Amino acid sequence: MMNVQDIRKQFPILHQEVNGKPLVYLDSAATSQKPAQVIDAVERYYKEINSNVHRGVHTLGTHATDAYEGAREKVREFIHASSTEEIIFTRGTTTALNIVASSYGRANLQEGDEVVITPMEHHSNIIPWQQVVKATGATLKYIPLQPDGTIALEDVEKTVTENTKIVSVMQVSNVLGTINPIKEIAAIAHQNGAVMVVDGAQSTPHMKIDVEDLDCDFFALSGHKMCGPTGIGVLYGKRQLLEEMDPFEFGGEMIDYVGLYDSTWKDLPWKFEGGTPIIAGAVGLGAAIDFLNEVGMDNIQQHESHLAKYAMEQLSTIEGVTIYGPEKRAGVVTFNSDEVHPHDLATVLDTEGIAVRAGHHCAQPLMKWLEVSATARASFYLYNTEEDVDTFVAGLRKAKEFFGNVF
């Protein structure tokens, strides 16, 4: 079992007051906080070994390259890919999904082809596909959702056809907390000859990931949601697919030979890493992976699922609160209170030092499906406690009292 109090000690930012109250940070689905060992790793990189990678003959250049490529190996192991050639560093999940949509999608889609996604996707797994189907004449199709915000495999089977070339689904919903059956969806995609793309932004920080077991073709993740720095993410792709794809960005770092009118590319994974890479970010992500491994992903998942369950129990004792999404879920609880608009609620909670998200959570189609314009969301991570939930629920009661007097 993990000791949450020991874990909290390792997160400097948590030990402060906000608006005169101890900070209760319940917005980790937007971005997680960073433990000292990640902050230190980035600082040490800049203080001791900062240099450009893959080029200098000098010693620091070698150290920086080793640190950068060492981080790649840590990611490979963490998501259980077979080779570091399949691990591409990107700016985040958004860039990773854009690489797939642009480099793979534009080359492999034509009129009559289909791309299949779901209405619960984050904008970053919707808009790249909207753009690529417009450019290629393909069609965008949606797997309908069940009333509780889950996906039924019969619906996947009905929606995915032999014309489907790409299926792209999030593993965990940033709004509903739904954990989608990726392995089963991937099998259906493959039966129909389509590739399976997974948005792992909300799953990788919170559960064990095994891309080989999922048998997905592409998997995207963000470092900043898993205790790492902002500005670093990963695209995993099966080697054969990546080899067949054109680079996404052209310039330095990614070339083999450059002539006046023609050039050739480096091998994987570097052909997708044009320009000076996000070296410090990768080093920080490597440190974050070490940290998460020390705690244990199974422990983290268990802890968060307990907090989500506890939060849902507590919230359901308050009259007029609607919770969205299924019973079984990741550490995300999205809800509305009939008397208080989510923005007003977030402001009231903020005066109590409690940070929650209010709005559409980059999922406007899902808000439409829920028939709301906005919602409030509390999201949990390994450093959150039952006391955090209690403080949050007390804050919600206070907001209801304040606005209840108005009506």
Place this chain on the structure above:
Amino acid sequence: MSFNNLDQLYRQVIMDHYKNPRNKGELEGNDLKINMNNPTCGDTIQLQLKVDDGKISDAKFIGEGCSISLASASMMTQSVKGLEVDQAMKLSGIFSDMMQGKEYDEEEFDLGDIEALQGVSKFPARIKCATLSWKAMEKGFKEQGEA
């Protein structure tokens, strides 16, 4: 329980406009219809204006949003009614100054209920809620000016 900080933001008059919005609904025979979203939070407003001889003769709104954005739309429609277009634009500028915590002209217009929104300037994350309806009006007149 103390609500001191919140009371500054959510003044009685704001809550009254939120609870009983003035000028909410469709305006028959409107001359201008402007849609405005706050893409970061999902608030939406449609402002409908009637302009006769350069003067705003009527103003109504429909929309969804938080207490601040709806109360502000209610107050805004109330206060621009009867103003010349350029006067309304000027008032919008004064309101914008007020929201940014700048010195603002208190003399030229009777600010009335609008002044209750002054507290919003202390909550930077909420300023866009208060300015949404005003931005809609500005957009409408600017586009009309260009047409």
